[in-house]
Amino acid sequence: MAWRFTPSKYKNTTPKVPKKEETIYDLPVGNLSCTNNAIHSSDHNLAFLIDGEGGKIGLLPLEARGRFLHHQTNIVYAHATSISDFCFTEFENLLVTCAGTEKMKIWQCSDVLKQTDDKPVHISDAISAITLGNNVLLECLSPHKTVSKLIAVGSSDAIFVVDLENEANIIELNADYDRVQSLNWSDSGSLLTASAKKGREGYIFDPRASSDPVQTLVLHSGMGREGRILFTNEGIVSSGFTNNRVQEVLLFDPRNWTQPIQKEIFEPSTGLLIPLYDRDTGLLFLAGKGSSKFTLTEINSSKWTLTRLQEQPVSEQTLGACLIRKMSCDVMTGEVQRIHQLTKNSIIPYQMCVPRRSYKDFHSDLYPLTVDSSTATTKGWLSGENVEPSKVSLNPNNAHISNAESNGHVGEPVSRTSDLSANTTGEDSNTPRKIHYQDVLVKNDSPAEENVSPNPHNGTTNKESITSKIPVNGNPTEVRSCENVAPIPVKMRAPPKSIPTAILQERKIRPKSCVAGTIQSKFRHVEASVATKKDTFTNLRNLNNRMPMEANPFAVSEKYAAVPLQGTAGSLAIFELSDPVKVPDGIIDAIQNGSPITDFQFNPFADRSNELAVALENGTLKLWEINDQIPCIGAPKTEEETAEENSEPAAPKLADLSPMKVIDVGNGKKITCLRYNPVAKGIICVGLANGVMAVWNLLEEKCILEIPAHTSGVLSLAWSTDGKRVATVGRDFMLRIFEPQDGIDCCVSEKKVLESSRGARVCFVCQDELLLLTSFSKTSSRQCSLYQLDGLNLLHNEIIDVGTSMIVPHFDYDTSVLFLTGKGDRTRVSFKVPRIKKDMFQRDVFPNALITWKPSLTGTEWETNTATNLQFCDLCPVGTKEFDNAVRAQAELGKTNAEPKVEGTVQNPKASLNPQHTNKESPIEEADLKLKTEKGWSERIHKDDGALEQDHVEGVAESEWTE
Template identity: 40%
Template sequence: MAWRFAASKFKNTTPKVPKKEETIFDVPVGNLSCTNDGIHASADFLAFHIEGEGGKLGVLPITAKGRRTRNDIGIIAAHGEQVADFGFLTFADELLATCSRDEPVKIWKLSRDHSPKLATEIDVGGGNVIAECLRAHSTADNILAVGSHGSTYITDISTGKTAVELSGVTDKVQSMDWSEDGKLLAVSGDKGRQIVVYDPRASMEPIQTLEGHGGMGREARVLFAGNRLISTGFTTKRIQEVRAYDTGKWGAPVHTQEFVSTTGVLIPHYDADTRLVFLSGKGTNKLFMLEMQDRQPYLSHVFELTLPEQTLGATIGAKRRVHVMDGEVDTYYQLTKSSIVPTPCIVPRRSYRDFHSDLFPETRGAEPGCTAGEWLNGTNAVPQKVSMAPSQSSSSPPPPEPVPTPKVAQTPAPVPVPTPAAAPRPMSNNNSSSNNVPSVQEQHSVPKKEEVRELDYRPYEKENGVHTPNAETNSTQGNSSPISTISPEPVTIVKPASTPATDSVSTPSVVGPAFGKKVPEQPPVNFRKPIGASNRVPLSQRVRPKSCVVGQITSKFRHVDGQQGTKSGAVFSNLRNVNTRLPPESNGVCCSNKFAAVPLAGLGVIGIYDVNEPGKLPDGVMDGIFNKTLVTDLHWNPFDDEQLAVGTDCGQINLWRLTTNDGPRNEMEPEKIIKIGGEKITSLRWHPLASDLLAVALSNSTIELWDVANAKLYSRFVNHTGGILGIAWSADGRRIASVGKDATLFVHEPASREQRVYERKTVVESTRAARVLFACDDRIVIVVGMTKSSQRQVQMYDAQTVDLRHIYTQVIDSATQPLVPHYDYDSNVLFLSGKGDRFVNMFEVIYDSPYLLPLAPFMSPVGSQGIAFHQKLKCNVMAVEFQVCWRLSDKNLEKITFRVPRIKKDVFQDDLFPDSLVTWEPVTTGTKWMLGEQAAPVFRSLKPDGVFSSIPRAITASVRHSEMPSSSSTTNSAAQTPSTSVTHSTTEKHHHHQHHQHQEPTSVPTPSSRNMQSCGVESTQQPDRKQVSIQYSEEEGSEYFTDELDDVDDEIDDAAAAARAAENIRIPACLLQTAAQKSEEEDEYDVMETYL
């Protein structure tokens, strides 16, 4: 069973969305209605659909970037009608095959210097065949398979004749693919419900006929993936489905997996070298990366990427074009209505200086294994494999860079390399003289090291009351570069001495400032102080932890793991008669710390279940409380676990008192009934700080505030001109936001004397459903809605501006049901899930670009009817749980716990659990709040008594030396501080996680200041963590070792070895700090691999 714990090298492959200047934009693609993949790539060219009459295709060099209008691209007027399918020949990067329903198959020859030319035409089947799709052979040259209605044809391009005609397909052929060894051909027909497999040289009849998908979709795909056959289509419920068949024993699929309910098919692609499967949802913005395995699960999840735009087509690039010295194993090309986005898929490694042969095995070369005639006569020779190492010569030289022509305008390189030699990736070095530049073929790509990025939760400085983000921040682009909150010190570029040209490339050394100066010693700062009712602070001054990673900004919660059902230890089974027709404004299921309430079918029936006693529900009639009218919304009192408020369609609020000692609940009566009026109640929201204060949204566009204890109406305000879709309180309870069917967002301040109201119009396209909530310490208003094309999106608005300035919009996916959001104020994690969804998408919300940091999504085998979250008090923090919820399906109510994988669970994880916002105890009463009492939120530490905290613990570093030599007074004084120690051990290596915070340059810390704790030393100067150095001195001089954070462990070993020969040694506190943090990140990395 050791294979279960042997993580794949490609398990952590991560696609990196490029910047806009690295994409091809303003391409005239438009809205396509084709049934093919939309775009194809060879090692030299990109071919794709463009808008316009007739069957036209656009062509660009594979290296093209930037703006490309219609005048800048090559155009192939392929056919009179729309192109049915097209694709490059496997062993001819410049030959493109196209087919249409009215004309013969055509082969086009592409050129960088001239317009595309027609090379030949093939009359398949005597010229009376309507070609639907085509596929070039995987091992033989000039063999092309063409699919039609009921038949498939094997043609020889070199002779222009049909060699074999295959029968046995029902209806028209929708997709085809050759096996990797070129022996078998798989065909998908009958709208994806039939899959036939041929051995074309052995028989004209299928050797296997497989049962496909149950649904009748417009499109279907079939793809060979090693010894598996993958098919994508739809279920009977119009849900995207993937099936995997074993080619060794045909029959039932060995793996079946459902994805999203939509009308667009999943476009599959497979990389035989990495065994990665790419699934692109057509018409959606999702990319699913899976890995093919030999054991269950045969398709293992690797990554789910949310793309900025909808996908109209997708393909993966030729393996010979990847940048191996950047760790890039594949390039995924996405075709949108106006752009082509090349997305590199990178395997993270500490360093990319050397070629990683384990990531890049020998790949298929550019020369075919045999000719068309040889293959038809029975030869099974496969193409020779070539090495991808930069120093090895390939079977064919890489193509030259495109030459600017009147048809395709190319952007000149900043500094052209004065050599005629060609390379797939030319380099320009502004710091090297021309006479010392080696030939381009000998150069290796040197990865650009990225600087350290930090998530800063401080309140931003404001000018005239308006939020002013960093100058580099682009508030409208979802893929803008992450903004660093550190101003790195200037670095010096040291040019190497002039030497004769050699085969190796001389890389300039980047040297940072040495840690030779004395760092002032100060006592450590304990910033985690329990905050009680007597010490309340505004949300804007709340001290939060800070994430610090190398390169791209990522979240500490990015590897979140969801434990479901029996794994989490709680599930209510045998659930029946769940109400699936609740209004879209209602969340449906809700829970307190004691009970879960589930709306059931019937006239206002709600089932009540004790969350501490899960199990199988008894057969018979479902017990529950009866409201005697249709239920529109329901919520538990956050300060009373036994009080449930239920809104009805007759304008009545029923308050129920429920205990564990209740008898048959169908005989109970409400504790109190509040009659609002004749209008239907659409939403209920309890005040987050004041007890017995309830906000009620009515169908007549009115929001009312009620004291439910005294059945008294406090306030009423009408701003919307249409129905209200959603309301939400701010965390401090001073504002309430609402979004309505008039597509307007309002933020009210009901307790202020002026009754201030802020307005923002046209915040949603589709007024069918929308939700609103506050985030980032009430500085951001988030609106979750839909577009008219059923795209589900998240919009962010600045709650600190009068006009509620728009900040950012991100499309999540496409579906028919709206998203229901939940926001965790402590972790800033936003949970998104809709009715019928199998996924729970999660993002960490930050108050700066990129605004939404994606986390690992949670996936369930069945769709949900609703999700209800517990308060933070129910989380087991020692198991690193930061959210607990109940997920309702048609037959079960199961508990889900979201936690972060950590190894050291014997300490309290301060970096994940700041002082929690107390939502389970009231701060004031509704009466006092309405009289103007300024109640502030209460924060409380979740650390259990008697548990050590991970923050105050000292950083220890292992130095392999029998006895620590004497050092300077500065080093000795630092070693004597209580929070910094150096141990002498030859066997142990201690890794302690440190929580870093940045402190304003002031002598008196404030609650809003960012403290920095680095090895027990509080410093007002931010160390340059991009350059980490070790200094040691010898009798005759000193030497400096510099490296970057990725090689910290290697530098520590070098320093320890140098200590054995040196008289004095000093390891800076910053290095110890970064080494400990790096070790902790590696622990998370390994645990993440095990969990996935």
């Protein structure tokens, strides 16, 4: 009886109210007048009614967000009259519709996922139409919960059980009642319940045993327009009205169907409470039609009670509501369900989350095994079989079929996750998904894991067009085949090569801090300090504020900073960072490129960081060497140099400088972006406005690789830290990853990720295991998205703010700290971590730094795919004590003070080499050591003679005492 006192795990379930950009708005829903739920969801889609002539259904991906007008919405032209009811089948995601006396139709919604362009899909041809009789008025639908392609259909005078695969009516249930308005199967699939007579009577059928009801239920006494009834773990919940037009919910105990075990009265209203039940958690959601709130309740199947948890107010009146399939829940945020509210112009998703201290780990107590697929057949069900559907765990790391023990066999392990973290890379389903990139386990003797290539011939080339996942709002919910674009060849990924042990051991472990069992960053308390005026260049003017969105309007090296100026001559001012000053009035000396600048970057491996690569609009790439003899703005000057300038002729200027090299990279096409290889000297990658990506060896002035990376302009590109891969984002909304060392067929992965082609930035983060993308949403919100490198699965999407300028990411490889800057930031800011021991070196804050200023390879070695190791350097100054070592030394000192060493004793050297070795001493030596230890403590502790303080005070004379 311990369950009587056990609190529910879901009693604190809290709805998460979304922002406007996290909803679907401006939909053509209108004012609906229907007796169904008006919206349903499948594993990947949302189907909802649209106001207008005839029976039309809107169709959108489940993870769609943003603005969708009428001409942007996928529409199913289902019937000529108003739709009576519609639903998705339980396992095949087929859309089934019915309307009045028309035929029941079946629709294949995967057509939406196979659209070839951004235009919405209009579906008017059903894959099947089933006739259930002449002039039969179809009212409601209910898919079977254990058998695939089996559905119950309610009409004005009968109930049909229809086999969708064979398009046949296999069972007809006849009874003397008026207009069935709601149907629902039991979880076992053996019983069927129906609500009729406007919610006043209910019926329980055993379709395989008899066509007559086995039990009649007396439901609500009111004359409502409609009613709802459904099974809840073999119990029944009914929603209707009382005589006073008050909303009422009844709960029936399966042990006694004659009367309800509990009645719940709500508010007077003309709108019905739509009951939505989650059988995994026992939560019952009640959404009132026309109401501005929904109620969260819980059904305890042990005590058969209905408990109200909380009421959530909503901003708009509800026209319909539905729950999502359990597989679509974001389990790593504590989401146990998600209810979609349909209003007259929007769909608002409310996440139901259970608050926990941390969501780093999977909370198995919140997510029991859930239904995955059905193995039962219609023929077996008709013969009396009750086969339970297979169940899987929602744990992203591992999942197993739950009924393997019950049916006597062990099934293959199944790994299923939500749409936000689905694994589509073709890897083994048992392989745990890497959620924490910092938690790296290095095994010295373990062999390399083998990946199964989708192509039986590993390393072969697939020259067909790519079929890629196309998400809405950055989520993998659409599949699109690129038929109208130039095919981008894909090289199937071969099994990974074995990594040397030395390289594995060099992988750095990030500094972490554990507080109350939760891993937290050492940089969570980072402070920003604003630079003073004396450390800032002032009086800057004529700056070019019309640089392309994909260009970087600022570049720095160890010694110089480059800033573009206004004009069509491509002027580029150079500032020396050693001495910030006020820029003198007059014309600013600058490099003249002769064409508008599109991008520029300092060579990371050039001596004294004085080589600058400038990309121009005419497709040329100019390399400039900044001579130390040419004074730049901010160069420090002594009094002698100032006197010499006044007496000698004027020094050469930047405007008189000629480029070191001029290379025609784009053949007249505009260069949009360029990036130096981080490990190979002289290797640079450029992106062009026509979508071409080219890799050049600047030392030999030759093109190594040139491929059509995108069908339109390249917005951004980035090298991986090891210099082997290139990630690009284009105006065709695609994100692609290339391995240029493998030749022309080097595209290894691609995905549609952008919502807007205004601009984007991409960079490798977290030891090249993840990709960070900054972009714009459909509502002009600036957002950051994190993708897994293998498969490009979306891990997280963060909305920053609403703005017009592009957010530029700057990632620190050593600390994994991300800095985001945008156009309009005017203040120079430095960051520091507050520490107490400032005189000691903090190894946890300053790990070994990646060497980015020295090349590891030459251009020729990089072309031949020579292996290289990343190089790191120690940042600890010479002679500075480390904080960890100092603390350890202090601890040893305390230990020494606690147990003084005895002079003349020698420790066993083998004991220090073998930690399991113990040096056993004789009893005499132990007694001698004890005496010497006590003597050492006595010398350190002040001895007390036992006298009190008042004993040393002189009192009065004896003669002064009187009786």
